[in-house]
Amino acid sequence: MHCGRLHHSKRTSDFHQCLGHTQRPSIWENPLEFNPDRFLDIKWDYSGKNFNKFPFGSGRRICVGIVMAESMVMHSLATFLHSFDWKLPKGEKLDLSKKFGIVLKKKLLPLVAIPTPRLSDPSLYK
Numbered sequence: 450m451h452c453g454r455l456h457h458s459k460r461t462s463d464f465h466q467c468l469g470h471t472q473r474p475s476i477w478e479n480p481l482e483f484n485p486d487r488f489l490d491i492k493w494d495y496s497g498k499n500f501n502k503f504p505f506g507s508g509r510r511i512c513v514g515i516v517m518a519e520s521m522v523m524h525s526l527a528t529f530l531h532s533f534d535w536k537l538p539k540g541e542k543l544d545l546s547k548k549f550g551i552v553l554k555k556k557l558l559p560l561v562a563i564p565t566p567r568l569s570d571p572s573l574y575k
C-alpha cells in the first residue's frame with residue numbers, strides 16, 4: 450500500500466500524523482496561534498476525505514461516534530459556559546504550553562478551572 454510517497458507492507462502499522470496537517474502554514478494562517486474563530490465559517494466534512502483536518506480519523510476505522518460527538522461536545526460545552534462563570538485558582542496564570550506525545554498534552558500542570566453558578570435559580574443545578 451502507498452501513503453503519499455511511502456510504501457507500507459501489509460504488516461506495517463501506521464500512526465498517521467494528523468497534527469502535521471493542522472499545523473501546515475500552506476493550509477492554515479498562523480497555524481500555531483490559538484484562534485478558534487478560524488473554524489467559525491468552515492463547513493466541516495468529517496468523512497475523513499478532507500486531510501486539512503480530520504479529528505475523527507479516516508477510512509475503515511473512522512470514528513463511529515461522529516454524529517453523537519458533534520452534538521454532544523457542542524451541547525456540553527454550551528451548557529458549561531451558560532451555567533457557570535469560570536476562573537483560575539487564586540494566583541494561577543493560564544499556561545497553555547504543550548508537549549508532544551502521541552497526542553498533544555498540556556506541558557506541566559493540568560488545567561484547573563473553578564466554576565461558579567451563574568443562573569439565578571439554584572434549582573436548575575439539581
Ligand code: HEM
Pocket residue numbers: 504505506507508509510511512513514515517518519521522
Ligand atoms: C470529540 C469526540 C470524538 C473524537 C475526536 C473521536 C475521535 C476518534 C478517532 C480519531 C478515532 C480513530 C479513527 C481511526 O482509526 O481512523 C475514533 C474511533 C472510534 N470512536 Fe471516536 N471520537 C469521538 C467521540 C466518540 C463517541 C461519542 C463515540 C461513541 C459513542 C466514539 C466511538 C468510537 C469507536 C467505537 C471507535 C473505533 C472505531 C473502529 O475502530 O472501528 N467516538 N474516534
